[in-house]
Amino acid sequence: MSLYFEEEGAVKLPLPCEELAGKVIEAALDYVGCPYEAQVNLLLTTNEQIHEMNRQFRGIDRPTDVLSFPMLEYAEPGDFDFLEEREDCFDPESGELVLGDIVISKEKVLEQAEAFGHSAEREYAFLIAHSVLHLTGYDHIEEQERLVMEQKQRDILEQLQILR
Template sequence: MTLFYEEEGALKLPFDCQALAREVINGALEYIHCPYEVQVNLLLTMNDEIHEMNRDFRNIDRATDVLSFPMLEYETPGDFSHFESEEDCFDPETGELLLGDIVISKEKVIAQAEEYGHSVKREYAFLIAHSVLHLSGYDHMEEEERIEMETLQREILNELNILR
């Protein structure tokens, strides 16, 4: 896996964010049986910047915890089988599947960890797992989709022993 990692703002989370992101991305993709090596872009930023992105890309005028920008369209969530014949889904130099971009607000990670009563590390890992599922075609617009995503997120974090 190639992870293009960038961090903005002076606020630092109390662990190696890049290493944990790699662990969770790999764990999530293994859990949902992604057969490819992948490429993911991750930006850690602050509330002001993610607020601007949320407004510009989703027409929602407030900060959010995480934004996911999938590069691929799925017929069925987590079904990677139809990409094999689509060359433009892969980086021509590395052969990696181009999953997409993740943007996370470090301020929201800290605030939500406190609100939900678990560690900052657990909240960050949760947001990474959540976003990887979005990049893999999962969503939570309908009740059954929400239940499936929540179940997968919990199972992925349990597999990685990143507990509440």
Template sequence: MSLYIEDESSITLPIETESIANLVVEAALDYIQCPFEAEVNLLLTDDEAIHEMNQEFRQVDRSTDVLSFPMLEYANPGDFSEIEEQEDAFNPETGELMLGDIVISKEHVLAQAEAYAHSPKREFAFLIAHSMLHLFGFDHMEEEERMIMEAKQREIMEKVQILR
């Protein structure tokens, strides 16, 4: 597994972002039983930059906590059986499955940790778990999808032992 992290924010989180991100990404890959070595890109930014991305890519004129940009299309969420047939699914240099990009606002991590009365570590890990599920094709637009995704998020968080 390769996790490429870029931090373009001057905001400092009081946690080891790289080790937490690696832990959660690896746990999510194990949880979903991804049969391939995979790569994920993680961009840590601020509210202003994520606001611009949210406006550009989702036409939503506000900042947000996390954005997910999946590189793959799934017949069913978390089903890797047809991935090898997708053109450009694998990095030609490494052979790793390119899952996609995660963008997290460090300002939102701190604000939501305070608002939900848990640690920045828990909030950061949760946002990565949530986004990884999006990279696996899960969504939460419908109530049933939301319930499935919430259960999977909870199980990943339990797996890494980062709880409320």
């Protein structure tokens, strides 16, 4: 798995961001049964920057905690079978499946960790697990989808022993 990590802004999270992100992404991909080595881009940014991205890409005029930009559309969440015929989904140099981009607001990680009464590590790991599920076709628009996604997030974090 390749993680392309970038960070901007003065706020620093009190944790090994790149290392933890790699562990959570690997665990999430294993959990959903991704049969390929994968590639993910992760940007840690500011409320101001994620606000602009949220407005530009989603038409929502406020900062958010995480944005996910999947490179693939899945007929069924977590069903990777269609990729056998899709060479265009793989990085030609590494052979890795290109999953997409994750953008996280560092301020929101800290705000939400405090609001929910858990660590910044737990909040950060949760947002990454949540986003990887989006990158592999899961969503939470419908109630049943939300329940499935929430259970998967809990399972991933429990496997990593990152608890509330």
